[in-house]
């Protein structure tokens with residue numbers, strides 16, 4: 001029997017262990033060992049596999065890192081390469097920069113923040129010459145070098161100068177400084193602080209520029225002196241020419257009044273008109289030189305623009321008539337007529353534009369039109385246009401014609417005389433008045449010149465011609481061959497409440513009389529192509545017209561004795577106020593008064609003393625002209641040769657009237673007038689009327705003339721009628737009237 005054996009029993013039982021058991025135990029041990037081995041093998045295998053994976057990863061990593069290292073190395077080489085190239089480029093640039101800086105003739109230097117010279121070109125260093133300023137030297141040392149005999153300190157102490165120069169660098173903005181060197185050169189220093197405190201200094205040699213500037217300054221001074229001399233010369237020359245011209249024109253006028261053959265009259269008239277034309281040219285030259293020297297002044301005063309325009313038209317009427325041109329005025333009926341402006345200059349502008357229009361128009365008409373509108377401030381913006389049907393101006397010429405001495409030069413207008421200054425003066429005058437001029441033109445068709453101005457009305461009276469006596473006429477008939485004339489007249493009449501029938505000729509008028517008559521007033525033009533004015537009047541009268549007829553004529557004097565059946569002859573273009581007055585007169589007819597004998601002369605007239613007239617005039621010829629002009633006057637005349645004599649003679653002669661030339665040697669007319677006024681005031685004497693005789697050149701001095709106590713003035717060349725009228729106007733009650741000629745032409749002072 002086999003008993004189970006426990007472990008405690010084994011050792012005890014070892015001797016009894018069977019071989020089989022020993023074998024089995026060994027086999028088991030071997031199996032266990034084999035299993036363990038197997039196990040370990042597997043573990044080893046797994047470890048190996050892991051190891052080899054690691055190894056492979058490591059090797060991949062190494063390969064990659066090697067790649068990376070290689071690429072980095074490549075990059076590094078590139079960077080190194082770039083760096084080298086950049087360095088070399090920078091070196092080249094720096095070298096070029098310095099070469100460039102060396103080549104410039106101006107000095108260039110850089111001081112560091114401690115004011116040490118770190119770089120400078122030879123031009124800069126050369127400034128210091130033998131004083132040898134070098135790189136590393138201080139700014140102060142450079143100043144010492146300059147102040148030690150190189151720079152001209154212009155009397156300043158060297159220390160002060162250096163102090164001032166260093167103080168200059170402490171300012172926020174360093175102003176350029178010009179230093180004159182003892183060798184005559186001028187150097188301008190431009191200094192600028194850099195961000196790091198560096199000071200960049202440029203030294204520019206401006207010697208040539210300074211010399212040029214000095215030359216220019218000298219040339220400018222010379223030119224100004226020459227211009228002043230020219231203006232003075234022109235003003236003087238104008239006076240000098242004017243004085244003998246006064247003699248020529250005055251004598252010619254007197255000559256025309258004597259008994260002459262037809263030829264002689266033609267010669268004398270030519271002398272007079274040529275003289276007057278010459279004076280116009282002198283005035284142009286004088287005005288132009290004044291405008292150019294900005295010496296022209298305006299003297300605004302209230303005046304009647306419409307009247308001014310009509311006066312210009314009337315003045316140009318004879319020339320227009322010679323050519324058969326119609327002069328037409330269209331003054332906006334809703335505008336006032338009185339404005340504040342310089343009337344003399346306004347007349348000059350209008351004369352220039354209308355004069356040109358007449359000059360450059362062979363057939364047709366010249367129409368001056370004034371329209372305008374009231375601005376918020378009560379002033380008026382006026383547009384004045386002068387339209388003609390003349391030769392016109394080519395487009396390429398248009399922009400030049402307002403320039404001085406510019407005439408449209410071709411065969412077509414070489415036949416026109418003129419200075420070429422008129423439009424230049426016009427443009428400048430209008431500009432001076434704050435306005436602008438313009439022109440539209442069509443060659444062969446005509447031109448339209450215009451200007452725009454803002455003017456204050458002189459007084460607020462509506463249309464200026466307010467009907468104080470209302471017009472009672474209701475129906476008017478207008479006969480005129482020119483359409484624009486009919487339109488203007490119709491508009492004017494309509495503002496006075498009339499209804500108007502317009503006709504082109506006598507036949508139409510007669511027909512209108514039958515169909516639309518009767519009329520309260522008939523207005524007919526004088527010069528019409530088919531049936532003229534008087535014939536039209538006759539036709540109308542025989543067709544039964546009973547209304548008063550007004551004849552409008554551009555040549556009222558030539559109409560002769562008033563043709564039968566005509567109530568009044570009115571000058572063309574007609575002034576609104578004049579038309580109104582005639583319509584008013586026709587509305588309130590005066591009873592016919594039998595013609596009266598002229599009042600008998602006062603019985604003591606023959607005994608009354610003659611009027612005493614003193615004329616101060618230094619020029620002998622003008623004295624003679626004056627004497628001849630007043631020869632018909634019954635009066636005592638004395639001449640004074642200058643202002644001083646005038647004052648003396650005023651005291652001894654006690655004149656009733658003094659004519660006073662303004663430009664006279666020793667004492668001029670103004671001074672003499674002042675002296676007379678002062679004496680009168682001091683001695684309580686009555687005020688003697690003084691009439692100045694001025695040249696055109698003096699027109700601008702009107703204020704100073706009037707301020708000197710002068711009452712009136714006449715412009716040379718003197719006109720007999722004007723002088724005689726003045727004398728008659730100032731004849732005092734106790735004196736004999738100076739003469740029939742004067743009395744006839746007397747005008748109120």
Ligand code: ADP
Nearest residue numbers: 356357360401407408418419420421422423447
């Ligand atoms: P002037 O008349 O003395 O020659 P202006 O300055 O008045 O000088 O005019 C300059 C030029 O402009 C004239 O010469 C003329 O050629 C041209 N011109 C002026 N006005 C007219 C006009 N109404 N029609 C045609 N041409 C004109």
